[in-house]
Amino acid sequence: MLNPATPAFKETLRALLPASAFKEDTAPYLSEPRGRWAGQGLVVAPANTEEVAAIVRACAKARIGIVPYSGGTGLVGGQLMQEGPAPVILSLERMNKIRAVYPSENVLVCDAGVILANIQQAADDLGRLFPLSLASEGSARIGGLLSTNAGGVNVLRYGNARALCLGLEVVRPDGTIWHGLTRLRKDNTGYDLRNLMIGAEGTLGIITAAALKLAPRPVGVGAAMMAVASPAAALDLLALAGERIGEGISAFEIMHRQGFDFLGEVGPDFQSPFDETPEWVVLIDVGLPAGLSPETALEGLFEAGFEAGLVTDGAIAQNNAQRDAFWHIRETIPEANRRIGSVSSHDISIPLSAIPSFIERGAQALAQVGDFRINCFGHLGDGNLHYNVFPAPGKGRDDYETERPQVKRVVHDLVHSMEGSVSAEHGIGRLKVADLEKYGDPAKLAMLRAIKDALDPLGIMNPGAVLRQKP
Amino acid sequence: MLNPATPAFKETLRALLPASAFKEDTAPYLSEPRGRWAGQGLVVAPANTEEVAAIVRACAKARIGIVPYSGGTGLVGGQLMQEGPAPVILSLERMNKIRAVYPSENVLVCDAGVILANIQQAADDLGRLFPLSLASEGSARIGGLLSTNAGGVNVLRYGNARALCLGLEVVRPDGTIWHGLTRLRKDNTGYDLRNLMIGAEGTLGIITAAALKLAPRPVGVGAAMMAVASPAAALDLLALAGERIGEGISAFEIMHRQGFDFLGEVGPDFQSPFDETPEWVVLIDVGLPAGLSPETALEGLFEAGFEAGLVTDGAIAQNNAQRDAFWHIRETIPEANRRIGSVSSHDISIPLSAIPSFIERGAQALAQVGDFRINCFGHLGDGNLHYNVFPAPGKGRDDYETERPQVKRVVHDLVHSMEGSVSAEHGIGRLKVADLEKYGDPAKLAMLRAIKDALDPLGIMNPGAVLRQKP
Numbered sequence: 050m051l052n053p054a055t056p057a058f059k060e061t062l063r064a065l066l067p068a069s070a071f072k073e074d075t076a077p078y079l080s081e082p083r084g085r086w087a088g089q090g091l092v093v094a095p096a097n098t099e100e101v102a103a104i105v106r107a108c109a110k111a112r113i114g115i116v117p118y119s120g121g122t123g124l125v126g127g128q129l130m131q132e133g134p135a136p137v138i139l140s141l142e143r144m145n146k147i148r149a150v151y152p153s154e155n156v157l158v159c160d161a162g163v164i165l166a167n168i169q170q171a172a173d174d175l176g177r178l179f180p181l182s183l184a185s186e187g188s189a190r191i192g193g194l195l196s197t198n199a200g201g202v203n204v205l206r207y208g209n210a211r212a213l214c215l216g217l218e219v220v221r222p223d224g225t226i227w228h229g230l231t232r233l234r235k236d237n238t239g240y241d242l243r244n245l246m247i248g249a250e251g252t253l254g255i256i257t258a259a260a261l262k263l264a265p266r267p268v269g270v271g272a273a274m275m276a277v278a279s280p281a282a283a284l285d286l287l288a289l290a291g292e293r294i295g296e297g298i299s300a301f302e303i304m305h306r307q308g309f310d311f312l313g314e315v316g317p318d319f320q321s322p323f324d325e326t327p328e329w330v331v332l333i334d335v336g337l338p339a340g341l342s343p344e345t346a347l348e349g350l351f352e353a354g355f356e357a358g359l360v361t362d363g364a365i366a367q368n369n370a371q372r373d374a375f376w377h378i379r380e381t382i383p384e385a386n387r388r389i390g391s392v393s394s395h396d397i398s399i400p401l402s403a404i405p406s407f408i409e410r411g412a413q414a415l416a417q418v419g420d421f422r423i424n425c426f427g428h429l430g431d432g433n434l435h436y437n438v439f440p441a442p443g444k445g446r447d448d449y450e451t452e453r454p455q456v457k458r459v460v461h462d463l464v465h466s467m468e469g470s471v472s473a474e475h476g477i478g479r480l481k482v483a484d485l486e487k488y489g490d491p492a493k494l495a496m497l498r499a500i501k502d503a504l505d506p507l508g509i510m511n512p513g514a515v516l517r518q519k520p
Numbered sequence: 521m522l523n524p525a526t527p528a529f530k531e532t533l534r535a536l537l538p539a540s541a542f543k544e545d546t547a548p549y550l551s552e553p554r555g556r557w558a559g560q561g562l563v564v565a566p567a568n569t570e571e572v573a574a575i576v577r578a579c580a581k582a583r584i585g586i587v588p589y590s591g592g593t594g595l596v597g598g599q600l601m602q603e604g605p606a607p608v609i610l611s612l613e614r615m616n617k618i619r620a621v622y623p624s625e626n627v628l629v630c631d632a633g634v635i636l637a638n639i640q641q642a643a644d645d646l647g648r649l650f651p652l653s654l655a656s657e658g659s660a661r662i663g664g665l666l667s668t669n670a671g672g673v674n675v676l677r678y679g680n681a682r683a684l685c686l687g688l689e690v691v692r693p694d695g696t697i698w699h700g701l702t703r704l705r706k707d708n709t710g711y712d713l714r715n716l717m718i719g720a721e722g723t724l725g726i727i728t729a730a731a732l733k734l735a736p737r738p739v740g741v742g743a744a745m746m747a748v749a750s751p752a753a754a755l756d757l758l759a760l761a762g763e764r765i766g767e768g769i770s771a772f773e774i775m776h777r778q779g780f781d782f783l784g785e786v787g788p789d790f791q792s793p794f795d796e797t798p799e800w801v802v803l804i805d806v807g808l809p810a811g812l813s814p815e816t817a818l819e820g821l822f823e824a825g826f827e828a829g830l831v832t833d834g835a836i837a838q839n840n841a842q843r844d845a846f847w848h849i850r851e852t853i854p855e856a857n858r859r860i861g862s863v864s865s866h867d868i869s870i871p872l873s874a875i876p877s878f879i880e881r882g883a884q885a886l887a888q889v890g891d892f893r894i895n896c897f898g899h900l901g902d903g904n905l906h907y908n909v910f911p912a913p914g915k916g917r918d919d920y921e922t923e924r925p926q927v928k929r930v931v932h933d934l935v936h937s938m939e940g941s942v943s944a945e946h947g948i949g950r951l952k953v954a955d956l957e958k959y960g961d962p963a964k965l966a967m968l969r970a971i972k973d974a975l976d977p978l979g980i981m982n983p984g985a986v987l988r989q990k991p
Contacts, residue, residue, distance in 0.1 A: 151871070153873050225962075225966070228961050228963070235680065235941070236943070237668065241719050249712075295738065341809070400622070400627075402625055431706050432625075473704070492699070493713060496713055500974060503974035504971070
């Protein structure tokens with residue numbers, strides 16, 4: 050059983066840390082983007098790894114829980130603890146230095162509290178690309194992005210956060226420091242602790258720094274929006290794009306007409322590139338080496354797709370401003386969704402070839418539950434859909450309180466039956482603990498618990514996230 | 521303490537398995553490629569996952585060690601146990617079916633005992649590429665390749681074995697089966713067990729099947745050998761190649777003149793592409809999308825490298841036969857090394873920018889120990905060198921018995937001091953347990969031990985590999 054972080058414990062910490070490490074225990078630390086849960090706790094913001102270690106040692110001694118707080122943009126409640134003894138909220142915000150860059154190695158080493166956009170900028174300044182890119186990149190910090198193995202729009206080409214990390218520095222639950230900040234591409238000396246920490250959502254230790262992989266910046270970039278008749282046509286177009294453009298495809302996103310309608314409804318500045326909004330639209334982004342023209346490649350793909358009956362309409366960005374405009378549409382869909390107010394949102398993945406069937410069966414199953422609008426969009430190239438269920442026109446989110454659990458169950462049961470995942474990129478946090486218990490393979494659940502107990506025997510690291518707290 | 525696999529235990533297994541599962545307890549199961557250690561044990565070859573589980577359950581009940589045996593090509597003794605109570609040697613050779621292919625998903629699912637070359641062929645039959653490629657691909661099996669996180673020549677572009685796997689089926693040390701054979705590209709539901717099992721060298725469970733990622737087959741492939749003045753020039757050429765050809769570079773290998781000399785000495789069919797063998801040679805392999813010519817790209821790189829003073833001579837393959845001939849040189853160096861007989865071989869990695877300094881300092885340090893020939897070659901693009909130390913001309917490996925431990929220490933100490941790894945791709949096995957203990961970060965070692973004890977509390981899985989057996 051854990052103890053609460055009391056005012057007396059704050060005094061204990063005051064003896065260990067400078068005054069600058071203490072923050073008001075207020076929002077944003079106690080809220081989350083969708084406003085669904087309120088947190089609690091004592092907020093500290095250490096300036097360096099040694100201060101993190103001192104805090105963790107003190108918490109371990111007093112058996113007080115620690116909630117690591119990075120950018121606060123997580124969508125599954127991993128960054129706040131609504132119930133139980135008040136924890137220490139350990140914010141990484143002051144650990145925001147880029148420690149070193151190694152351009153000839155395509156490596157950047159930084160503190161865990163650096164904001165993603167600042168890492169992207171630092172890479173750009175070196176003539177390189179840090180490919181992790183997602184809607185919250187202006188506030189999300191790399192420690193949290195690694196702890197949740199963040200995805201985003203470039204996973205198809207560059208992999209998720211996991212694939213972009215070479216080494217980590219981690220403060221363990223007993224306050225010792227794992228110095229694993231290697232820049233090596235190959236190192237087969239023992240179990241893969243790096244990938245164990247990545248995606249552990251702060252339940253096995255606190256990531257305090259990372260060595261990140263940079264990529265060469267593609268010489269030519271481009272984007273196109275193409276109207277497709279169906280998700281199956283979109284998948285055929287993805288295969289065609291793979292044959293024609295190969296690894297040059299950086300992103301392949303799908304959007305349903307519902308998203309465009311929502312943007313028209315709540316986004317006054319919305320301009321559709323289509324005269325008539327198609328049922329399904331894909332956004333294709335390419336980055337090509339010298340000697341190949343993105344526009345030519347996308348025009349060729351459009352023509353081939355048109356001839357094959359996959360594509361009915363399309364627009365190819367003629368400059369960076371148009372490319373940005375296409376991406377702006379894609380990136381503002383989540384905001385439009387928030388304004389409309391969903392009954393239930395799902396971050397799911399499905400084996401690629403099963404996606405058309407899932408979309409059909411999902412709509413059929415939900416029609417049995419009630420009258421909904423479904424906005425299905427996301428990272429088709431990765432099999433990752435944001436499958437969000439909204440009130441019928443004229444109704445609000447609150448009109449569906451009774452249906453909500455059923456909606457979640459119907460969608461997740463279907464995903465599970467089709468060998469999919471109920472959390473493709475957002476993680477488990479506290480929101481999906483019951484889903485993990487319900488859908489997780491028993492042998493897997495046993496291993497997760499064994500690892501948690503072995504590496505955090507006191508259970509102080511982000512208590513209740515990923516795995517239920519033991520009584 | 522473990523018990524030996526006695527004839528009585530063999531009778532216990534006979535009651536669980538068909539007669540076809542039993543093998544003669546002889547070579548090759550009890551030997552390894554370099555002939556340095558002899559194994560012992562009772563050999564069984566289950567036909568499927570259920571039989572594997574039955575064997576593991578019986579071993580757990582009787583507290584008998586299990587050594588998983590895949591292709592037997594490992595170089596660090598992970599596949600045989602020379603000392604201690606005789607184990608069960610569990611060979612995967614009969615689990616050799618490709619279970620399913622999903623061409624539209626670029627996924628292949630197979631048993632753990634499938635030979636790598638057969639997977640490459642199956643991918644090729646689908647018009648795809650399975651990029652894992654190494655000298656032993658004709659006999660290495662995928663279970664062992666994943667358990668050791670194998671590297672090889674295409675890591676630069678496609679990553680190591682870890683990067684090519686989506687899901688696993690694993691028999692746990694208690695005989696339960698983890699059904700983790702997902703084809704999903706994104707699945708953030710709990711800790712990364714897949715990557716924990718990959719590279720665990722069979723010490724946490726037995727991989728029985730894998731879902732593998734295929735890549736699009738590049739439209740045009742090509743290769744060149746270029747003479748460079750120094751390792752530093754080779755690195756500059758690598759950077760230049762990155763700028764000009766980007767992700768199209770599939771491999772970037774370096775070879776010292778010593779390797780060519782050895783080939784001339786022991787390989788009667790050896791034909792050098794150079795009139796006079798240069799001090800250092802790089803082998804560059806490219807695979808490009810439609811619209812780009814490999815020959816043109818390599819010619820352009822050669823000219824740019826020549827102008828920059830990096831390249832002094834070169835040959836560009838004009839057809840596949842020439843490309844194969846270049847690769848034949850590279851791939852036969854290990855065999856030539858074996859025939860010469862090394863004093864000590866090292867599979868190391870170094871941060872890329874430190875490699876020239878390492879090569880210089882390594883030679884200086886070894887000159888203090890004795891008179892040696894050094895054959896340094898390997899995967900420069902990954903910072904992974906095979907740094908092998910040979911007798912002076914006229915002497916033999918046996919003349920250096922007293923120096924051998926010192927040679928190893930000098931090389932590994934230098935690698936460690938330069939933030940490198942003493943096992944880049946071969947793993948720890950039983951050969952490098954002491955190195956891991958010596959050079960491993962204490963917090964890392966504590967986590968390795970905690971994970972081993974949590975997931976294999978009886979200590980029956982590949983006892984003594986990676987971590988020392990507890991008394």
